[in-house]
Amino acid sequence: MWKPPEKIRFESTLGHLPDRQALEASKLFSSLSYQRLQLQNRSWLPAMVPWRATNGGEVTPEVVDWYGRFARGKPGAIVVEATGIRDVPSGPLLRIGHDRYTDGLRSLVDRVRQESGGETRLFIQIIDFLSIRRRIKAEKYLERFLVITDQHRQILKLAGASDAEIRQVLMTLESEDLKRVLDEREYKALTHGAREMVNDTHLPHIADLPQVLPQLFADAALRAQEAGFDGVELHYAHAYTMASFLSATNDRHDGYGGKRHDRIRLPLEVFARVRNTVSEDFVVGARFLTDEIIDGGSRADDASYFGVEFARAGMDFLSLSRGGKFDDAKRPKVGASAYPYTGPSGYECMPQFISDASGPFGRNFADTAQVRNAVRDEGFETPVVVAGGIHNFEMAEAALSSGEGDIAGVARQYLADPDWLLKLKSGRGKSIRLCEYTNYCEGLDQNHKQVTCKLWDRTELDEPEILKSHDGKRRLVAPDWSAE
Numbered sequence: 001m002w003k004p005p006e007k008i009r010f011e012s013t014l015g016h017l018p019d020r021q022a023l024e025a026s027k028l029f030s031s032l033s034y035q036r037l038q039l040q041n042r043s044w045l046p047a048m049v050p051w052r053a054t055n056g057g058e059v060t061p062e063v064v065d066w067y068g069r070f071a072r073g074k075p076g077a078i079v080v081e082a083t084g085i086r087d088v089p090s091g092p093l094l095r096i097g098h099d100r101y102t103d104g105l106r107s108l109v110d111r112v113r114q115e116s117g118g119e120t121r122l123f124i125q126i127i128d129f130l131s132i133r134r135r136i137k138a139e140k141y142l143e144r145f146l147v148i149t150d151q152h153r154q155i156l157k158l159a160g161a162s163d164a165e166i167r168q169v170l171m172t173l174e175s176e177d178l179k180r181v182l183d184e185r186e187y188k189a190l191t192h193g194a195r196e197m198v199n200d201t202h203l204p205h206i207a208d209l210p211q212v213l214p215q216l217f218a219d220a221a222l223r224a225q226e227a228g229f230d231g232v233e234l235h236y237a238h239a240y241t242m243a244s245f246l247s248a249t250n251d252r253h254d255g256y257g258g259k260r261h262d263r264i265r266l267p268l269e270v271f272a273r274v275r276n277t278v279s280e281d282f283v284v285g286a287r288f289l290t291d292e293i294i295d296g297g298s299r300a301d302d303a304s305y306f307g308v309e310f311a312r313a314g315m316d317f318l319s320l321s322r323g324g325k326f327d328d329a330k331r332p333k334v335g336a337s338a339y340p341y342t343g344p345s346g347y348e349c350m351p352q353f354i355s356d357a358s359g360p361f362g363r364n365f366a367d368t369a370q371v372r373n374a375v376r377d378e379g380f381e382t383p384v385v386v387a388g389g390i391h392n393f394e395m396a397e398a399a400l401s402s403g404e405g406d407i408a409g410v411a412r413q414y415l416a417d418p419d420w421l422l423k424l425k426s427g428r429g430k431s432i433r434l435c436e437y438t439n440y441c442e443g444l445d446q447n448h449k450q451v452t453c454k455l456w457d458r459t460e461l462d463e464p465e466i467l468k469s470h471d472g473k474r475r476l477v478a479p480d481w482s483a484e
């Protein structure tokens with residue numbers, strides 16, 4: 001992952017531990033009720049892909065165990081990892097694009113209900129993504145995949161040359177010359193692997209996205225409801241289809257791109273179709289970006305506009321993230337695919353302990369507050385999930401009391417210690433394992449390996465019946481620390 005050049009090291013701290021009175025008076029431990037969203041406390045485990053589904057996208061015992069372990073720590077809400085809405089192969093990522101997935105998902109729901117004693121609300125993040133190809137060797141790309149155009153002929157001053165002749169010439173060029181001849185998109189496909197974008201309206205299936213996505217999302221949400229989830233989180237963040245519609249880089253000319261008003265059109269149509277399909281008490285919210293952190297991307301002003309319109313449309317919550325785009329991703333090795341969390345925008349999404357003067361804790365708070373203020377100024381009380389580096393009571397409480405958010409999104413700290421909230425509640429705060437923000441977990445995610453935490457994945461490996469990683473060297477869920 002990219003790191004800020006300043007390379008300043010930060011350390012997580014336990015902060016001030018609350019006594020009983022402080023706990024009782026706290027925002028974090030207070031309940032929340034808005035429209036259909038009812039939380040017993042305001043800690044929220046945002047979506048984290050653990051790479052535990054089958055290659056067909058089905059729930060496995062490892063998936064159930066993963067969420068069961070989090071549920072034992074009784075967060076206010078858990079959002080199940082990004083889950084694909086289409087019935088197409090996508091490797092070991094969870095899927096919800098067909099009724100055959102419903103039973104597996106129901107077993108996950110049942111386990112979460114049982115482990116949390118019904119205290120944790122359970123949502124599932126539903127996602128659409130476009131195709132991305134692995135990077136191939138330059139010769140292969142120039143020989144077989146690049147579409148030769150008159151633009152190439154013109155720049156090479158080879159009017160009338162055949163495609164084969166142009167390819168031959170291109171294969172003799174050095175990288176700088178290739179950059180001059182190929183357009184930006186072609187050069188990126190050569191260096192990073194080709195990927196589809198929402199702007200590719202010359203491709204019929206991309207042109208048709210506004211026609212097909214509302215129903216695909218609605219069908220997925222209905223399946224989530226049938227499986228017993230309390231609601232869905234529409235994934236409108238990071239590098240994926242819906243975020244690309246919201247992006248300032250979306251220049252579709254079919255009424256779904258260009259100005260903010262048109263960029264938000266499909267996300268609102270998807271929400272409306274989902275809302276009209278599921279039952280009245282089923283929660284529907286969205287995760288989107290405060291700032292895309294890419295050149296020409298959307299900023300907090302855009303996000304504020306989106307937040308207000310989502311609130312006006314009746315969403316039950318707004319969850320804010322940051323960055324995580326393909327646009328600035330590192331060049332992958334030949335044979336690998338680009339990964340959206342490897343560039344500066346990826347850093348902003350999951351900031352690491354080696355940082356700049358702003359540090360890894362709370363980098364998204366000010367922008368989240370801006371979005372929340374815009375929503376409040378328009379008279380909407382829609383709860384906002386604020387996230388990024390929250391790892392102790394003091395920090396969560398400060399974010400909630402100062403109006404940066406209404407719910408504390410805590411991803412890696414929950415992974416480091418699924419019991420952190422329970423420990424605070426029972427006065428055992430000193431035994432909380434603090435996330436070190438080294439992003440060991442994220443490195444596993446990037447390599448599509450089962451995600452674990454370095455603080456616990458080698459401990460008590462001989463415990464009977466624990467599930468281990470494929471190589472048998474790591475345990476897949478945190479040990480039981482209830483006695484600590």
Ligand SMILES: Cc1cc2nc3c(=O)[nH]c(=O)nc-3n(C[C@H](O)[C@H](O)[C@H](O)COP(=O)(O)O)c2cc1C
Nearest residue numbers: 046047048049081082350388389390410411412445
């Ligand atoms: C291993 C891993 C997988 C993630 N997967 C998702 C995901 O599926 N969907 C999503 O919106 N965010 C995902 N994220 C981002 C987190 O939800 C969260 O926004 C980010 O880690 C920052 O919060 P934190 O500092 O509390 O960890 C993932 C993060 C990690 C570390």
Ligand code: SF4
Nearest residue numbers: 435436439441453454
């Ligand atoms: S591996 Fe554990 S300690 Fe390291 S960043 Fe991930 S959750 Fe935090």
